[in-house]
Amino acid sequence: MRMQIIAVAAVLAGSLTFGQPAEAQDAASLRVGTLAATPQPINPAKEFVGRIEARERVDVRARITGFLQDVQFEDGQMVKEGDLLYRIEPEPFQAALSRAQGALDQARGQAAYADQQYARAEELLKTQTGTVASRDQRLAEQLTAKGNVQIAEANVQTAQIDLGYTEIKSPISGLIGRTAVTKGNVVGPDRGVLTTIVSQDPMNVVIPVSQREFLKLKSDDRTAAKQELTALIRFSDGSAYDFPGKIDFVDVSVDRATDSVTIRAVVPNPNGRLIDGQLVKVTMELEKPVEKILVPQSALLADQQGFYVFVVEDGKAAIRRVTLGREVGVNASVETGLSSGDQVIVEGIAALRPGAPVSAYPATVLPKAG
Template sequence: MFRWSRCLFILALLTAGSHSAAAETAPAAALPVGTVAAQKKAIDTALDFVGRVEAVSRVEVRARVTGYLDAVLFKEGELVAEGAPLYRIEPDLFEAAVRQAEGALERTRAAETLAAIQLQRAQDLLDRNSGTVVARDQARAALEQSQGAVMGDEASLRTAQINLGYTKILSPIAGRIGRTSVTKGNVVGPDSGVLTSIVSQDPMYVAFPVSQREFLRVQQSGAHLDRSKIAVRIQFSDGTTYDQLGRVNFVNISVDRTTDTVLVRASMPNPAGTLRDGQLVKVALQTGAPVEKVMVPQAALIADQGGVYVFVVEDGRAVIRRVKLGSGGTGPDAIVDEGLSGGELVIVDGLQRVRPGIAVRANPIAQSASGI
């Protein structure tokens, strides 16, 4: 009986030992992670800047004569054509000034006619030896004085007519008109300041400063760029991209000493009036043909003291890949210049539990869901 019990005890020990060894050697379950394949995409070679929209023409409308404002003839914020009436100043006094100048001119012209007749008479008498040279010269001087008076009165009449024309304030350019600073019944004049402003609409300029570092970068790349062939694309503050393409038309001849930048300007079509004077935009200069770059979601990037890295799935395990990011990534995407060649399964979901070398099970995520 004792021998049988001893056998059972030894058998139990052996059985327990075998179960313990099996538990120790059993592989851990693979951690499920969401992955996205690193993709190669054609990326525009672009330089990014911050710029501001400027109207090609901007006019401040002012009164050129003094008088009571009789009418405001436009709606604020609307488009106006060149030559469209904007304001009207009471014309009565100016019309009277024109008539007065016309009367003065008629008098001097009559005096001129009389002086011419007297000169001719004095000359006839002199020719018949009945007159004197002095009388003829005096008549000639009187005629010349009359002619000078006529010229002065003609200028006065022209001035009165011009001032009368200034009572109708017309739009000097076509564009969008701003808010009026005066209303009907107020006295306006040259000292009244700006009555309203008009900015042209199509095309528009986009001006942006370019640092010397960017210029040097282009030079060091060996690129010889024709500025007329550099395509310009702009992006609004809400992230949307403008549907028109512009061209660089001006590079300033000197560097701003305070900012060490050069002002560059592009001309942008604005057929729908989308661009507004003074608008802040993001400017992208497309300096060459698109280049293939590896793209990964921003969600896959991890930073530490050694730089930036991602986890990729290799042979069922999580492996660290150090990467060097490039410029030009937008939104949820990042450009990888070094570290990935495309096609690698990059972990984007479940990174909190991932450790180097841990067994993982890749679950592909749709590209739209990953942000690529």
């Protein structure tokens, strides 16, 4: 860690200083550069490993069995919802539709005849030239004929649906994968996935977060966690992704196997840099900054008791023990040990010893957080 290397070097330099004669050090005040400890807004963050997932993913399958007549796309191209992807040989299904329509016409003719026979039986019964049994028989024939019409209509509808399934269209817009079949092959519901389509913009990033870390990130308020957490993405090569993600889902339960909570963020993907299934590093960052004192890492020293800095007190150098938070660029956040307004020595540290008289001048402005 960079601050530790600087601290060790500073300690070695300090030990050399301590070895000098006291009268040489006290001959004159040492000129040192100082910065006033001032709280600055920073975003507390924690890094996790996440996986990119498409918001929509479809495995394309044939819904009827038939010979594949044509493939209408190139592997890996972008497709839009409704685009034709495959065409199954339609002629057998057109013939099936014609048979179903013919059967429907027959059923309708038989139903019309049954209606006439029932009406005649009713008239004969009214004139007492017919019998009740004959009328009831004609009624049963009429109801049977109507049922046959309904069955025939359903068969026509099924045949029309099957004919429509000969054209396999994209159900979503997105990037299409490699086709698993070529024309001439038999496809069907039981013959596997033809291809896969994944949506591209936006994408999801799914982050498993241990309970312990999740509680550090946010309070128990799940609604607040969704509203205030932002996900910043870095790729495996260390490069940063251009767009931040917004948390839209915190799982309702803890995974018992891993003791983790699944968090999902929505990330814009206009340029297609994010790929479904990709592993990325995700920094969860609060949108609402918190105030922390920052000091340059170059001002930090360390010994067996931990980290410390030199400050100016009554014209002399004094040690302040500090507890550090996280790194913020070239700075480190200080959790405890410094108060607002303390004059932290950031230049001329190598020649310092506790109690040495110093003459302070303003040092370079502390780089801003962020």
